[in-house]
Amino acid sequence: MSDVIVIGAGIIGAACARALARDGARVTVVDRGTPATATSAHGEGNVLVSDKGPGPELDLARYASSLWPALTAELADELGPQFPSLEYERKGGLVAATTGAGAQPLLQFALDQQAAGVDARPLEIAEALELEPDLSPAITAAVHYPEDAQVQPVVAAEALLASARRLGVTVRPQTEVIEALTTHERITGVRTSTGLLSADAVVVAAGPWSGSVSERLGAPLPVRPRRGMVLVTTRMPHRIRHKVYDGDYFGATQSAEAALQTSAVVESTAAGTVLIGSSREQVGFDTRLRVEILAAIAERALRLFPSLAGSSVMRSYLGFRPYVPDHLPVIGADERQPGLWFATGHEGAGIGLAPATGEILTALVSGTAPAVDAAPFRPGRPGLRAAELESSGPVLAEETAS
Incomplete structure (x- = not known):
């Protein structure tokens, strides 16, 4: 049995999988398509502090920015010269x-x-x-x-996944999540298009598809x-x-x-x-x-x-x-569905915030204190619920989930 299932093989899911595996968890990553080919492949590779006003997201961005130089060096050393460069550059x-x-x-x-x-x-x-x-x-x-920097987003996501695999993480592409498996009102895995997967924890890191994934798991989250x-x-x-x-x-x-x-x-x-x-x-x-x-x-x-x-x-x-109405990432445990976790809602900042998100999610899952206060990012925060009620965004048709 895997300890953790991560839904989504973009850069956020990859960073979470690697951090969880480094902490000793057995991890399986599932993705409805090919890893690192959706949102992570269609951005500009931003690692920014300049576009965030004072508050929780800026604190998260500053911490994430401090992680990137060491992470880049770690991945290069671990994967060797045959792996493409992440092209990390603190260009300003x-x-x-x-x-x-x-x-x-x-x-x-x-x-x-x-x-x-x-x-x-x-x-x-x-x-x-x-x-x-x-x-x-x-x-x-x-x-x-x-302090602003840039990274090649696809290479960064693939490097994190490659590192995760070296730590024993299993990656299952072309695997669509259908519904949650529960025991005594606690999530214990997922039913997928390729079979059942059991776990102690399930992490939704499906980017803009996290809204439809969360609905399938019985804990809707307003990600559009x-x-x-x-x-x-x-x-x-x-x-x-x-x-x-x-x-x-x-x-x-x-x-x-x-x-x-x-x-x-x-x-x-x-x-x-x-x-x-x-x-x-x-x-x-x-x-x-x-x-x-x-x-x-x-x-x-x-x-x-x-x-x-x-x-x-x-x-x-x-x-x-992956847009959420109150413009903050969603990182933490779902209060309605024990065993369900989220790492999503970063909108255009997911590349830059990925390493910090993986660290925070792992700390919360393991019950230790994260380096950055995670309370503002919790899925059940009042601001997220209130903003969703006031939102004037369109109702979206159901999409195939990650």
Whole structure:
């Protein structure tokens, strides 16, 4: 019998599985598809502190940021030179206001973050242009965040899974969860498309599919998909040195609106391409690319980097973020279903928060104190329930669960 079943083989599920196995648990990971090919494969690899205001998520992000350098080194040493590089780079972030009205809120946000311990450095326009020479001189304010970093998300997820396998974790792809198995009102495993699996604990880490998975397990959680689109240019000389985004990005991440919102997020990759995002909208699991959204993203990016005009776009892609109404990850034990745990709801921050989430979840499962206060992230928190009742988001059709 496995001690723990983890549902979902994206980066959150992989980080949880590895941390649980390192703590001595016997772990089985199940996924309805192929590991690391859903949400984890459709993001930008953000490891950010710059986009979070003072509070529990910022505390979690700062702790997660501190874990990434050692984790990267551990995985490289463990998996050897034949495994692809995680491309972890603490390149720093630069946030710029593109309008007069946006300047003061951006600078005040930086001051609030400074008070919470973030290294946030307001810049003169000339200083910003020294850091990013191609940045538009028409920006009205800028803040530099040296702690921001980037990682290759698919490689990171696969590396965590590879490490977990070396620790004895079993990964079962193409395995769909159907329902919970219970004994004396406690979850004791799951029925899947490939058979029954028993466990002492079941962890839902199914990203945007966690809502439908939780319903199948008898403990609904208000996790919805929030769609985003990204443009990828052809390779070009490495001119964009940091992760650069406009001051509207934070507002978009914290919005409860279901309607489309766009903001500019621009950064180079180790391969020489430039990633250009981002959009947010709640449209269920609609996988149709919309040209008008891509055009809006490109238009906003040009406000930051006019030099990108005429650049060739070689592809675009979309993905779904696991959105919850109160904008905090869900990490901890379900109060309705003993033996059921959650590690989900990170929206666009899951890549960066993965190692901290795995550590916290493992500490809670084992009954020890986590390094970061987990109370704000518990599934039964009042804010999550209240926000769900007030939410104006659409009712989603049932989707195949992870």
